[in-house]
Amino acid sequence: MQEAGEYTMKMHPMWQGPLVAPGGNRQSPIDIRVRKSVFDPHLKPLTPDYDPGTCSQIWNNGYSFLVEYDDTTDKSILKGGPLEDNFRLCQFHFHWGESNAWGSEHTVDRRLFPAELHMVHWNSNKYSRFEEAVMEENGLAVIGVFLKIGKRHEGLQKLVDVLPAVRHKDSVVEFTRFDPACLLPANIDDYWTYAGSLTTPPLTEAVTWIIMKQHIEVSHDQLAVFRSLLFTSAEEEVQKSMVNNFRVQQPLRGRTVRSSFT
Numbered sequence: 001m002q003e004a005g006e007y008t009m010k011m012h013p014m015w016q017g018p019l020v021a022p023g024g025n026r027q028s029p030i031d032i033r034v035r036k037s038v039f040d041p042h043l044k045p046l047t048p049d050y051d052p053g054t055c056s057q058i059w060n061n062g063y064s065f066l067v068e069y070d071d072t073t074d075k076s077i078l079k080g081g082p083l084e085d086n087f088r089l090c091q092f093h094f095h096w097g098e099s100n101a102w103g104s105e106h107t108v109d110r111r112l113f114p115a116e117l118h119m120v121h122w123n124s125n126k127y128s129r130f131e132e133a134v135m136e137e138n139g140l141a142v143i144g145v146f147l148k149i150g151k152r153h154e155g156l157q158k159l160v161d162v163l164p165a166v167r168h169k170d171s172v173v174e175f176t177r178f179d180p181a182c183l184l185p186a187n188i189d190d191y192w193t194y195a196g197s198l199t200t201p202p203l204t205e206a207v208t209w210i211i212m213k214q215h216i217e218v219s220h221d222q223l224a225v226f227r228s229l230l231f232t233s234a235e236e237e238v239q240k241s242m243v244n245n246f247r248v249q250q251p252l253r254g255r256t257v258r259s260s261f262t
């Protein structure tokens, strides 16, 4: 019988890390209870300003596939919303399920989505490198966008077409001139925001999460290509499909989720 207060250090097969970071009281992901969120009239519109020229490569790191951006200058930045400083885009990635019934990390009133996009940014006013910001409270800002199955997403197709080239873990290909703004929903003024953490190691409590209320649509076939990726490298005998690469939800611990809309 587990002693009260003892942390359940269950090892989630996916992340090989503790599910609840010891002492963590602002862990992610969470369920967003819409009626418990608090409208904050001081929240500004989000103003992303991305330069497709900073897009550099796409790679499979054995957790997800990442599209990486050159973050050595302030060319692709996120400002506004709940943010006081400039945040530089460093990468975006997705989380998805083995079926369309689940796959997102965050949920809205327990509603699961088949996938979730995360655009990872770091505070370039306060820090000089991502690795520094990742250890600091509010060093990072991650935009979350839910994906639903529907019409084909024309902008996503350029990315889907290159995924077979990064099928195995540690494969990298050059990927340029991709405008990440094409993956944002039409309405980016309506969002929820809360103080949380990375959902993969190092699970640091450094993230201002900005979760879009409006989802984007991708086709069934486009999402099926995500599932053709592998967690395993080409050398490994047993190949494992890259699916269910999401973390289980974490306790809210009294945090308030603010909304930019009523």
Ligand SMILES: NS(=O)(=O)c1c(F)c(F)c(S(=O)(=O)CCO)c(N[C@H]2CCc3ccccc32)c1F
Pocket (backbone or CB within 6 Å): 061, 063, 064, 066, 091, 093, 118, 120, 130, 134, 142, 197, 198, 199, 200, 201, 202
């Ligand atoms: N859901 S999430 O937004 O918390 C998140 C991920 F889910 C995720 F998988 C990754 S990763 O780079 O693929 C794996 C590294 O842990 C990152 N990458 C971040 C975390 C650590 C790190 C270090 C260097 C560059 C990017 C990242 C991430 F921020």
Ligand SMILES: [Zn+2]
Pocket (backbone or CB within 6 Å): 093, 094, 095, 118, 199
């Ligand atoms: Zn993520």
